[in-house]
Amino acid sequence: MKTKQTIYSLLLFFVLLLCFGCNGKATSNKKENDQNPNVIIIYVDDMGYGDLSSFGNPTVYTPHLDKMAAEGMKLSQFYVAAPVCSPSRAALLTGAYPKRVGLEKGVLFPQSVTGLNPEEQTIAEVLKGKKYSTACIGKWHLGHQEKFLPHNQGFDEFFGIPFSNDMSKKEQEYMGRNDYKWQLPLLSQSDTLELDPDQTTLTKRLTERAMTFIKKNSEKPFFLYLAHPMPHIPIYASPKFQNTSVRGPYGDTIEEIDWSVGQILETLKTTGIDENTFVIFTSDNGPWKVFKTEGGSAGPLRGAKGTTWEGGQRVPCIVRWPGKVPAGYVQRQVITNMDLLPTVANLCGAQLPKRKIDGRDVSKALLGADRKLESSPFLYYASNGKLEGIRDGKYKLLVLDEGTFLFDLESDISEEYNLFEKHSEKVNALREKMKKLDSIITLERRTVGSL
């Protein structure tokens, strides 16, 4: 009898070991979180399509982002809805074309009295409906007046700068302008903590702040929007990264951002929420190439920041969610930053905004490698808000002052071979489609936020 008891005890022990030991991770006590994954969007400023090693850069060293791509998915045809900052961020956070929310014309400046309308619903507000803790850490640039600041757009916390890091007297003087009077503030909610903060410390301070937020919220669902102000010109890196990159000062800056991503992912691991967190890394628009080697690279793409060539609006994008997003896969479907709001809403079981948006739920494309996405046309608006082009399937029509262009973006990845004369019917059909889609948005255009 004793032997039998011992055998039963041993069997029970092994069964329990199998249940709780090996599958410990899967049956953790964070049951609630499993249905409410944490969401982190890391949105950097002016990083080009070709600035990461995993996107083909030969000299920048980005091991953490390369690893993130190897463990997650690289999106090779990911677009932002504008080639400049404020409208791109409006599109990201609202899931709508900047024109739909009245923010398509250029960027906001320290003298601006407009901003993203508080009536618009951001990703943060969508997730507040599911009781997520939310933080915006970094650069906002959707209105620096009190009523437009992050805490009025669904973010519990804001720590960062309200507009671009060159929008200060100090930086503009360095860049040759003497009539600029504003200083760059570092804000906590709407309180100014510092004026003209030491920008060499920014990437590090924002990273640490983000890590604190993650740790504080590791037991409940959260949404972190970490918007690094760099590598927007002027570029800065902390002393530890200065003069370390073979790519020069721009490389130092990228490599510190890469370090930052490593810190964020490491924090997810140490807090045990790695497998319950959906992380997206991308950029707000293409590289600011007028600054030559101080600016980044669009890789094989034509054009840069401020243009509707691919280099202006197609940006690197990596998503990672262990066990959910297939590892090492390259997703070549056309996906845009407007798609993130409905995608995140679906993944988190949250309600979509009541106002009309333009993004689509692309969770199937992100979670299953082989899922095909129905093609959807994408409109290109210039930095002044003017409609300039459309991508529909593999074709792109671009109507510029310098000419009309038709490209097959799948076989002609660098927009080198104009098919305009060969395919006049296609040109006409696309021109009609583009105008029609834009006219609907124009009709439905909502008002920008104003004081």
Next chain:
Amino acid sequence: MKTKQTIYSLLLFFVLLLCFGCNGKATSNKKENDQNPNVIIIYVDDMGYGDLSSFGNPTVYTPHLDKMAAEGMKLSQFYVAAPVCSPSRAALLTGAYPKRVGLEKGVLFPQSVTGLNPEEQTIAEVLKGKKYSTACIGKWHLGHQEKFLPHNQGFDEFFGIPFSNDMSKKEQEYMGRNDYKWQLPLLSQSDTLELDPDQTTLTKRLTERAMTFIKKNSEKPFFLYLAHPMPHIPIYASPKFQNTSVRGPYGDTIEEIDWSVGQILETLKTTGIDENTFVIFTSDNGPWKVFKTEGGSAGPLRGAKGTTWEGGQRVPCIVRWPGKVPAGYVQRQVITNMDLLPTVANLCGAQLPKRKIDGRDVSKALLGADRKLESSPFLYYASNGKLEGIRDGKYKLLVLDEGTFLFDLESDISEEYNLFEKHSEKVNALREKMKKLDSIITLERRTVGSL
């Protein structure tokens, strides 16, 4: 006593399990092979720096090569010693500048009566000294006369075509030339098996032949040189790959080559020699861009095949050797195809050729991620053999009919910003160095093989 015996037996069982079960692979019976790793060089034709997903291509699907890069090392500054085929192959196989072996002027044609001098020692001959089995499967292009064929250059086996796949009456007629009289032969050793073989079957047939060679030699050390004739124009893929790529016919061809690499790596696994095989994948020169979308992409690099801009001579390169080459690392050191002979010789414990070569042993850079390589100047020779430039450290001097250029290749990856006027001293120093190094090679130049 019995209980004690049982416990000892159990302990012994577990110890044996640990020794033979878990570490079975490491303690295999291929002890001899451990000191004589197999070497596979996959050398494709005219694939550009930007044609692989892991090197930034947005539309080509290359999962096997991406995986090879994730499991191995990506070389982001890897050069071939010529922007066209025959001299590039001469450099690869001899470890010397094409000029040193008298093969720097253009490529060989069906009417050529010259070839790589049989007096030169190839990688195959170097490894024959260690009793390796050797095979050249694919395109040779170092002389199609009997005395220049692979079996006279250290290869036990040759199966493939002796020159480029467009060098036939059929293909040249398609490309607009009617005065061409030669046919493309498919050879086994020096026997013509077929004339104008069905090129849609080539990638597949060569792959199968390579797999057979690997299987046949899995118990003893071997060197396989698999030189795919594609994606050189005309491009072909087998029916299974035709019209499957979003990148068009060129993409179909690349994706079949990717499949081929997958098959080779899989064969290493199934034959149990994966961990004892050093595999190198690279291209003979940049993309043939005059054929527009029928040709490939140089990614962020300027220029293409036939030019001494980076796009002509910097090519994608991936090396893999599980447990030896660090996984997922990007090596940014300047390494060239001439370095492969001395590196392979070192890794396999073989003797270097007695004749002077230009390559360096870079095994430390390939085996240890952090090992720094001493910088060594690299000379750029035009496709007609004329000296046109030098890279020394991060600087490249290029002297062309259209002007003189000085670039910082580390921060200006696309050769966009000419520093010629800013750094005249550097220009002069590099010009002197380039002439001096070339004059030594000119003095030491050996004779090309002739009938």
